[in-house]
Amino acid sequence: MxxxxxxxxxxxxxxxxxxxxxxxxxxxxxxxxxNYKEIRTPLFEQTALFSRSIGALTDxxxxxxxxxxxxxxxxxxxxxxxxxxxxxxxxxxxxxEAQPLVKVYYLGPMFRQERPQAGRLRQxxxxxxxxxxxxxxxxxxxxxxxxxxxxxxxxxxxYDLKINSVGCERCRPxxxxxxxxxxxxxxxxxxPDSQRRIAENPMRVxxxxxxxxxxxxxQLPLITDYxxxxxxxxxxxxxxxxxxxxxxxxxxxxxxRGLDYYTKTAFELTSTELGSQDALAGGGRYDLLTAELGGxxxxxxxxxxxxxxxxxxxxxxxxxxxxxxQPALYLAAADAESREWVLAQTMELRGEGVWVESDLLGRSLxxxxxxxxxxxxxxxxxxxxxxxxxxxxxxxxxxxxESKEVQLSAxxxxxxxxx
RNA sequence: GUGGCCAUAGUUCAGUUGGUUAGAAUGCCAGGUUGUGGCCCUGGAGGUCGUGGGUUCAAGUCCCACUGGCCACCCCA
Numbered sequence: 017m018x019x020x021x022x023x024x025x026x027x028x029x030x031x032x033x034x035x036x037x038x039x040x041x042x043x044x045x046x047x048x049x050x051n052y053k054e055i056r057t058p059l060f061e062q063t064a065l066f067s068r069s070i071g072a073l074t075d076x077x078x079x080x081x082x083x084x085x086x087x088x089x090x091x092x093x094x095x096x097x098x099x100x101x102x103x104x105x106x107x108x109x110x111x112x113e114a115q116p117l118v119k120v121y122y123l124g125p126m127f128r129q130e131r132p133q134a135g136r137l138r139q140x141x142x143x144x145x146x147x148x149x150x151x152x153x154x155x156x157x158x159x160x161x162x163x164x165x166x167x168x169x170x171x172x173x174x175y176d177l178k179i180n181s182v183g184c185e186r187c188r189p190x191x192x193x194x195x196x197x198x199x200x201x202x203x204x205x206x207x208p209d210s211q212r213r214i215a216e217n218p219m220r221v222x223x224x225x226x227x228x229x230x231x232x233x234x235q236l237p238l239i240t241d242y243x244x245x246x247x248x249x250x251x252x253x254x255x256x257x258x259x260x261x262x263x264x265x266x267x268x269x270x271x272x273r274g275l276d277y278y279t280k281t282a283f284e285l286t287s288t289e290l291g292s293q294d295a296l297a298g299g300g301r302y303d304l305l306t307a308e309l310g311g312x313x314x315x316x317x318x319x320x321x322x323x324x325x326x327x328x329x330x331x332x333x334x335x336x337x338x339x340x341x342q343p344a345l346y347l348a349a350a351d352a353e354s355r356e357w358v359l360a361q362t363m364e365l366r367g368e369g370v371w372v373e374s375d376l377l378g379r380s381l382x383x384x385x386x387x388x389x390x391x392x393x394x395x396x397x398x399x400x401x402x403x404x405x406x407x408x409x410x411x412x413x414x415x416x417x418e419s420k421e422v423q424l425s426a427x428x429x430x431x432x433x434x435x
Numbered sequence: 436g437u438g439g440c441c442a443u444a445g446u447u448c449a450g451u452u453g454g455u456u457a458g459a460a461u462g463c464c465a466g467g468u469u470g471u472g473g474c475c476c477u478g479g480a481g482g483u484c485g486u487g488g489g490u491u492c493a494a495g496u497c498c499c500a501c502u503g504g505c506c507a508c509c510c511c512a
Contacts, residue, residue, distance in 0.1 A: 080510080128510090209509070293510095297512065298512065348471075387472085389472035
């Protein structure tokens with residue numbers, strides 16, 4: 017019996033983990049600069065938290081959650097996204113009492129039981145941020161600028177930023193009604209998927225990928241035509257803030273988010289380098305969620321981004337390969353009698369902070385040299401009885417093949433600065 | 436959840452109308468004399484041909500189911 021990882025889950029192998037670390041540290045660095053602090057919430061929560069926040073009728077809640085009952089007969093769910101937990105924690109810990117605006121970020125695994133595909137896994141990783149406490153469009157702009165800055169620092173520049181306003185509890189119902197009745201008139205000619213969507217989420221019909229649907233709905237009114245005064249001026253405020261920040265964007269009146277809690281701003285960043293799963297990041301405003309989860313009504317904006325998709329783009333533009341660097345020094349033993357000294361010296365240098373490697377397989381000198389070469393080590397020192405007696409050895413530069421005489425006792429000095 | 440394509444060494448792939456001990460490249464290991472990597476040469480290890488059934492004298496090759504992968508839909512990050 018050979019065990020295999022669960023469908024839709026992936027090992028991050030030693031050859032790939034440096035890329036992950038690189039992305040994660042860039043992400044954290046940018047968050048820090050924007051003054052967002054990390055919040056770490058549990059990977060599982062009460063099921064009701066997610067059905068309440070994301071929306072009981074959404075696909076995520078309806079058919080994609082990993083839900084199980086624990087021994088106490090309580091229904092628990094592996095988090096399918098990050099915002100619900102953050103807001104839960106915000107309310108539970110009264111974070112809003114200490115300061116009017118709370119800026120937090122998270123980074124970690126999420127779980128959704130979907131059919132795996134390129135850029136879509138059952139355990140996948142997201143980072144995201146939430147700014148809780150401000151109703152102002154500048155906050156939305158900061159969240160969008162933050163999202164973009166992260167990609168910029170990773171040298172990802174080819175993407176499309178689309179924004180929309182999905183209205184609020186005052187204007188959206190009115191629009192929904194108009195849209196639904198318009199859609200009913202042409203329902204017969206729409207694709208089966210879109211017919212289903214009329215009842216479930218009519219706004220979604222507008223961004224159907226079906227070309228016939230597209231042309232049939234081309235003339236239908238958009239949410240942006242129905243925004244109330246408050247939503248309209250908020251949307252205007254966002255657009256002018258983005259312009260002031262020199263962030264290029266496209267208004268897409270058909271953009272909808274899949275989670276029910278969004279109000280006003282919705283945005284999405286798609287990559288031009290990916291296949292059908294091309295959404296790199298998405299987010300928006302959710303002014304009603306805090307109240308929905310039992311807290312005081314508090315305006316908030318946030319975004320979430322997929323790390324696997326980001327890495328796919330990086331691989332496309334930079335190629336695969338390790339980025340973690342290599343040891344500065346390899347100590348090779350020329351004979352069996354010197355192995356113990358090499359082992360001890362390796363540990364001592366490591367204790368001093370030197371990145372150093374030596375053989376653990378009892379290999380021949382030639383094999384040790386090959387090992388050092390393959391690992392990309394910059395310098396090798398061969399140590400045998402001769403060197404131990406004279407206290408000197410020749411240090412070989414593996415880049416150009418040149419050797420130079422060094423004192424064995426000087427190794428620490430020579431390499432301490434290397435790390 | 437729906438549809439299409441696919442599944443042979445660690446990896447990328449060959450494998451002819453079913454027919455002897457299933458191959459290549461690459462990677463890995465060891466050697467090419469006495470203590471020095473890359474290039475080259477030689478040798479070696481490594482496969483229950485995804486799993487389980489079936490057809491057949493005979494199945495990597497044909498059929499079915501399952502599992503897994505990829506792509507699209509759906510959904511979304």
